[in-house]
Amino acid sequence: MDPVKLSKKLGGKIEIRSKVKLTSGNLKFLYTPGVAEVSRAIAKDNKLSHKLTIRKNTIAVVSDGSAVLGLGNIGPEAALPVMEGKALLFKELGNVDAFPIVLATQNTEEIIEIVKNLEPTFGGINLEDISAPRCFEIEDRLKKEMNIPVMHDDQHATAVVILAGLINALKVVKKDIKKIRIIISGVGAAGIATAKLLLKYGAKNIIMVDSCGTIYEKRSNMNPVKTGIAKVTNLEKIEGGVREALRGADVFVGVSAPNILTEEDIKCMSKDAIVFAMANPVPEIMPERAKSGGARIVATGRSDFANQINNVLVFPGIFRGALDNSIKEITDAHKIKAAEAIAGLIKKPTSGRIIPKALDKRVAKAVSRVFKK
Amino acid sequence: MDPVKLSKKLGGKIEIRSKVKLTSGNLKFLYTPGVAEVSRAIAKDNKLSHKLTIRKNTIAVVSDGSAVLGLGNIGPEAALPVMEGKALLFKELGNVDAFPIVLATQNTEEIIEIVKNLEPTFGGINLEDISAPRCFEIEDRLKKEMNIPVMHDDQHATAVVILAGLINALKVVKKDIKKIRIIISGVGAAGIATAKLLLKYGAKNIIMVDSCGTIYEKRSNMNPVKTGIAKVTNLEKIEGGVREALRGADVFVGVSAPNILTEEDIKCMSKDAIVFAMANPVPEIMPERAKSGGARIVATGRSDFANQINNVLVFPGIFRGALDNSIKEITDAHKIKAAEAIAGLIKKPTSGRIIPKALDKRVAKAVSRVFKK
Numbered sequence: 236m237d238p239v240k241l242s243k244k245l246g247g248k249i250e251i252r253s254k255v256k257l258t259s260g261n262l263k264f265l266y267t268p269g270v271a272e273v274s275r276a277i278a279k280d281n282k283l284s285h286k287l288t289i290r291k292n293t294i295a296v297v298s299d300g301s302a303v304l305g306l307g308n309i310g311p312e313a314a315l316p317v318m319e320g321k322a323l324l325f326k327e328l329g330n331v332d333a334f335p336i337v338l339a340t341q342n343t344e345e346i347i348e349i350v351k352n353l354e355p356t357f358g359g360i361n362l363e364d365i366s367a368p369r370c371f372e373i374e375d376r377l378k379k380e381m382n383i384p385v386m387h388d389d390q391h392a393t394a395v396v397i398l399a400g401l402i403n404a405l406k407v408v409k410k411d412i413k414k415i416r417i418i419i420s421g422v423g424a425a426g427i428a429t430a431k432l433l434l435k436y437g438a439k440n441i442i443m444v445d446s447c448g449t450i451y452e453k454r455s456n457m458n459p460v461k462t463g464i465a466k467v468t469n470l471e472k473i474e475g476g477v478r479e480a481l482r483g484a485d486v487f488v489g490v491s492a493p494n495i496l497t498e499e500d501i502k503c504m505s506k507d508a509i510v511f512a513m514a515n516p517v518p519e520i521m522p523e524r525a526k527s528g529g530a531r532i533v534a535t536g537r538s539d540f541a542n543q544i545n546n547v548l549v550f551p552g553i554f555r556g557a558l559d560n561s562i563k564e565i566t567d568a569h570k571i572k573a574a575e576a577i578a579g580l581i582k583k584p585t586s587g588r589i590i591p592k593a594l595d596k597r598v599a600k601a602v603s604r605v606f607k608k
Numbered sequence: 609m610d611p612v613k614l615s616k617k618l619g620g621k622i623e624i625r626s627k628v629k630l631t632s633g634n635l636k637f638l639y640t641p642g643v644a645e646v647s648r649a650i651a652k653d654n655k656l657s658h659k660l661t662i663r664k665n666t667i668a669v670v671s672d673g674s675a676v677l678g679l680g681n682i683g684p685e686a687a688l689p690v691m692e693g694k695a696l697l698f699k700e701l702g703n704v705d706a707f708p709i710v711l712a713t714q715n716t717e718e719i720i721e722i723v724k725n726l727e728p729t730f731g732g733i734n735l736e737d738i739s740a741p742r743c744f745e746i747e748d749r750l751k752k753e754m755n756i757p758v759m760h761d762d763q764h765a766t767a768v769v770i771l772a773g774l775i776n777a778l779k780v781v782k783k784d785i786k787k788i789r790i791i792i793s794g795v796g797a798a799g800i801a802t803a804k805l806l807l808k809y810g811a812k813n814i815i816m817v818d819s820c821g822t823i824y825e826k827r828s829n830m831n832p833v834k835t836g837i838a839k840v841t842n843l844e845k846i847e848g849g850v851r852e853a854l855r856g857a858d859v860f861v862g863v864s865a866p867n868i869l870t871e872e873d874i875k876c877m878s879k880d881a882i883v884f885a886m887a888n889p890v891p892e893i894m895p896e897r898a899k900s901g902g903a904r905i906v907a908t909g910r911s912d913f914a915n916q917i918n919n920v921l922v923f924p925g926i927f928r929g930a931l932d933n934s935i936k937e938i939t940d941a942h943k944i945k946a947a948e949a950i951a952g953l954i955k956k957p958t959s960g961r962i963i964p965k966a967l968d969k970r971v972a973k974a975v976s977r978v979f980k981k
Contacts (some may be wrong), residue, residue, distance in 0.1 A: 236634065238642035239649050239660065247662030248638060249707050252625045254618050259967050261609065263911060265621060266693035266920075268889040269611035272675050276612050278679070278686035287612065288688040289620030289708070300728075304644050308650070311728035313651035315661040320639035327630040332623050334707055335662065339725045349722050352712045354675075355684035428897050435790040516641040538636065547639075594632050 248319045248603065249326070250333075273456055285358060285561065293332040294359035296321045297350055299341045302366035302389075302424070305515055311337035311479040314364055321388075321550075322361060329551025329599045331558065333361065344368050347376050354381055358558050361550060362387040364410030367423040368460045378564065384557040387567050392546035395589070397429050397488060397511060398436055398574035400544045403584035404486075404532045407430050408507040416440045416484045416505075420477050421491030421521060422450060429488060430464055435567050436574075441468045442484075444477045446492075480504070486507065493517030501528025510534070513544055526547045538593060545593045547576055552602025562607040622699070622708075658934065660729060666705040667732035669694045669929050670723055672714045675739035675762075675797070676823045678888055679937040684710035687737055694736060694761075694923075702924025702972045704931065706734065719748050731931050734923065735760040740796040741833040746853050757930040759938050763801030765919035765926065770802050770861060770884060770951035771809055771964070773917045776920045776957035777859075788815045789857045789878075793892060794864030795823060795834055800819050802861060803837055803965050807939050809947075815842045815857075816969025817850045819865075824834055832851065851876070858882065866890030875900025883907070886917055905959045911966060918966045921950055933979040945978040 242248070263269050270373060275487065277283045284290050300314035309438040325333035330422050336353070338346060350360060350373075360383065362374055362464035373386040380452040386392070405412055408436030418439055419426050443464060450457070451472040452465045473480060481500050489495070496519050501508060512518035512526045513536040522533045522540045535537045553573060557565060578584075580591050580601055591598050630635065636642050644905060650656045657663050665846045673687035691708030693795035698706035709726070711719060723733060723746075731736055733756065735747055742962070747760040759765070790811055792799050795818040805813050816823040816837060823830070824845040846853060854873050855859060859882045862868070869892050882900045885891035886909040895906045895913050926946060930938060951957075953964045953974055964971050 236637045238640075238645045241637055242646045242660040246626055246664035247657065247666065247705075249624050249662060250627055251622050251666070251695060251699055251707060252977060253696045253699055254621055254623055257967070259694065259911070259965070260627070262967065263698055264609045264611045264614055266690075269609075269676060270689050270693045271679060271889075272611045273615045273681055273689040274676060274679055274686045277689065278682040284685035284688055286619065288685075289622060289686075289692055290688070291619035293620065293624070299897045301726040303647060304640060304648055308648055308653070309651040312654045312657035312661075312663075314648045315657055315663070315728065316643050316646040316650065321625045321642045322631065323628075325640055326626055328626055332620075334624060335729060336726065337728045339728050345721075345725065349725055350719075352718065352722055353709065355688065355710045355712050356708060415977045419930060461684075490782055491871065516644075537633070592632075594630070 248323050249343060252545060255382055257339065261301050263277055279597070281308045284355070286496065289332065290356070290358040291359055292558060293334060294361055295336045295353060295357045296325070296333050297336045297338065297586040298363045299346055299365055301341050301364070301369070303364045306488070308366065312337055318363060321361070323545055325554065328594070329545065329555040329603070331551060331554045332338050334364045340584060343372055346373055347380070350377055350478065351380055354383060357383060359383050359554050360385040361554065364389060367427070368458045370424050371427070371460050382563060384554070384562055386563050387424065387547060388550050389424040391550035394428040394432040395549045395570045395574045396544050396546050396577065398571070399548070399577035400534055400542065400590045401433070401486065401492050402574060402578040403589035404509045404582055405591065406584050408531055410485060410507070412437045413439055414487060415440065415599055417486040418442050418444060418477065418480045418484045419461030420444045420487070420489045422464070423490070425490040427460055427464055429490065430461055430468060432567065432570055434467060442473060442480045443468050444480050449480050451469060474551050483520065487511065489513055489519035491519060493519065496520035498524050498528035501525050501530050504529070509529040510545055528569055532589060534589065538543070541587045542589050544590060547593050547601060548591060549573060552599035555599055556603030559603060560608055563604050568607055573602045576601040576605055615689060619716065621696050645815055655979050657728070663731040665931060666707065666730055667698070667734055667859065668709045668726060668730045669698070669706050669734045669736050669801055670709045670711065671736045672711045672719055672738055673712050674737070674742070676737045684712055687820050691736060694734070697920055698924050699928065701920065701967070702721060702928040702976070704924060704927045711855070714803065716745055719746055723750055724753055724856030727756060730756060732756050732927050733758040737762060737797045740800070741831045743797050744833050746802070747812060755936060756936055757927070759926060761919060761923050762797040762798065764938070764943055765922035766798040766803040767805040768864065769917050769919050769950065771805055771944070771947035772921070773884060773907055773915065773963045774806070774859065774882070774964035775947060775951040776954055777882045781882065781904055781958050783858060783880070785810050786969040788859060789815065790816050790859040790861065791817060791853045791857045792858070792866055793849065793862045793868065795837070796863070798863040800837055802863065803841060805940065809944055815846060815853045817853050821849050822846055825927050833960055843920045844941065860884065862892035864892060866892065869893035871901035873896050874898050874903050876903070882968055887888055895957045905962060907962065914960045915962050916966055917963060920966050921971050922946060922975060925972035928972055929976030932976060934981055942978055946975045949974040949978055
């Protein structure tokens with residue numbers, strides 16, 4: 236199957252459908268004059284829009300096309316097929332109606348204003364493929380200034396699924412998250428959110444590495460987000476590249492670039508090393524090489540290897556739960572419970588199976604239950 | 609059927625559906641990594657987004673909730689059920705995927721900026737239920753500043769369907785549009801657009817009437833749009849209310865308020881008078897009273913009387929045709945041809961049948977053909 240030909244044939248992967256067939260008998264209930272009664276009811280009590288309209292089950296998947304997959308800043312039109320795919324996954328896995336919105340602006344303030352003004356249409360906002368560090372400010376501001384749940388998927392869905400995998404991987408190797416050293420390669424949206432969530436979950440020793448080397452306080456060439464994370468990671472201020480950081484480390488989490496690690500690098504890690512090499516489509520190190528370097532557990536973002544760590548395990552259930560329970564904010568507590576719920580679906584984790592399959596139907600349900608009040 | 613209960617049961621009248629069933633086999637084509645090929649193709653040539661994504665068949669139905677049905681400024685949340693109904697009609701009658709967007713702002717400049725920034729998502733913009741005179745500036749600016757078709761439905765779909773009805777009504781009474789006097793009651797979005805289209809079609813003698821009386825040059829209490837239309841209507845500068853204007857008139861078109869006319873008013877019109885009393889749900893005069901006042905042809909906006917003049921006959925076909933033929937601007941020529949196409953579906957018009965039924969499946973096809981290049 237050629238994805239371009241498929242897209243041409245389909246003309247978009249999703250469509251809008253009526254929930255009821257239009258007849259000359261029901262026209263007056265579905266549209267004028269009957270619809271005026273629904274409008275009047277909502278005009279009296281705006282909150283009813285969450286029960287009587289598409290807001291009950293509809294979110295926006297919003298992108299400016301500035302950081303799409305591994306393709307970079309390819310613009311909104313080129314981002315649209317990805318957002319359609321996301322919308323398709325939301326529906327198929329979480330029964331959430333998701334509509335893609337790609338924006339012609341990459342100005343932070345303009346994006347914030349537009350998304351705020353879209354609030355009356357939607358029950359939630361899933362931000363997608365917006366470049367760091369702009370994505371942090373956009374998400375923070377929208378969470379504060381909107382009354383519906385907002386989540387930047389690349390940050391939090393990724394962080395949750397990594398934590399889920401790590402919970403089970405640590406069970407296999409019998410290590411305690413409080414006592415291990417974790418290296419995170421990549422200090423963009425996913426890396427920052429993962430570090431923060433692992434710290435919340437109890438990790439004490441995380442070292443982050445970007446393309447200039449390890450992050451530590453007062454390093455040069457840092458944006459405000461990196462300066463912030465430097466205050467709570469790499470407290471020993473280890474300098475150098477990813478190789479230096481990896482010496483004696485227990486866990487490597489890669490959300491960065493293809494082929495940056497060698498077998499030799501893995502050999503320098505501690506016993507029972509855990510390697511999550513999630514750059515897509517080419518990981519930081521191929522699984523067979525990580526294994527031959529001594530890694531006990533290897534995961535990637537790909538479906539053709541064992542242990543696929545894919546955020547599709549997270550976002551459908553998050554919004555399913557948030558919509559069903561009228562949740563206004565997706566908190567760290569929700570995210571940690573979601574990771575535990577996903578990990579809990581694997582009753583006896585092994586090195587070859589730390590996480591459910593990407594399309595496992597149980598997952599969205601398990602995640603959504605986390606939001607029950 | 610209670611519309612509020614129905615909405616509660618449905619939780620919105622439309623949903624997002626995947627066009628293909630997700631399987632572990634096609635995930636990699638519908639989403640990562642395969643979707644990257646579609647994104648790369650569009651990044652090379654943005655115009656491909658009109659072929660490879662939902663833009664091919666998707667428009668936005670945009671409202672700020674400032675002039676909803678006859679309910680007035682009830683706000684965006686309360687407008688949403690109406691926009692959903694519109695989206696449903698677009699799909700059922702024109703097979704156009706239409707997504708409702710209701711905005712939290714009623715500021716003209718902000719609305720223009722937001723809609724412009726939504727352009728990469730959509731193949732067209734249907735503006736809806738935005739109050740006059742703001743609707744004129746918003747539509748004019750968006751038409752100039754966007755590269756996809758933009759139409760304010762309340763103006764143009766209404767004008768087209770009125771012209772369609774009038775074409776057949778004039779055939780029945782054997783009068784020439786160039787020689788008749790037409791009174792238009794209501795100088796909002798629909799009234800202004802109707803006057804302009806009838807003038808384009810050849811009408812010479814139109815008198816517009818608002819709640820302060822007839823419109824004429826240098827009348828007090830006029831907005832710039834009324835000042836503009838005063839230059840090309842009521843050239844005899846007839847003063848007074850709708851009663852005075854109606855004396856000797858051939859056609860009354862009401863897009864105004866319930867029960868403003870009496871039998872006596874109709875009696876003052878010329879022989880074979882045509883009365884389109886389209887205020888909703890209560891017309892300017894009830895059909896039986898207009899008839900007993902001497903009107904030869906009476907139409908309303910309601911489905912429970914003969915001759916329902918409903919803009920649902922227009923908008924699905926307009927956007928079906930615009931999308932299929934990559935039309936960037938919906939012109940007056942398109943609108944006139946659309947009206948003629950609708951009128952042409954009634955082979956032998958009679959006083960009881962000047963216009964096709966609201967859900968006549970032939971109509972959208974006939975209208976869409978107008979756009980063939």
